[in-house]
Amino acid sequence: MKTRPGICQKKRRFATREAAEAVAVAADTPLRAYKCALCKAFHLTSRTKGLRVPRGVDGDAASDRA
Ligand SMILES: [Zn+2]
Structure with missing residues (x-):
């Protein structure tokens, strides 16, 4: 991805995954921390479906390119 x-x-x-996840757990929506390949820092995404899941990326990949 x-x-x-x-x-x-x-x-x-976020500089570290820990910092990102600390915010993620405090949020009302399920968030997930991931390392960004561009800035080498961590971001949060609310798109828990499809992230790091090679198989079963049903609606996610499609909506991404729509
Ligand atoms: Zn980034």
Whole structure:
């Protein structure tokens, strides 16, 4: 999965996974921390489906390119 530059710049950036996950657990929505390939920092995503799941990416991949 590639992170697009626009997404990277808009998202909050965390220096460590721990920092990102600390925010994730405090949020009302399920968030997931992931390392960004562009800025090497961590971002949070609410898209828990399809992330790091090679198989069963049903609606996620499709909506991503729509
Ligand atoms: Zn980034």
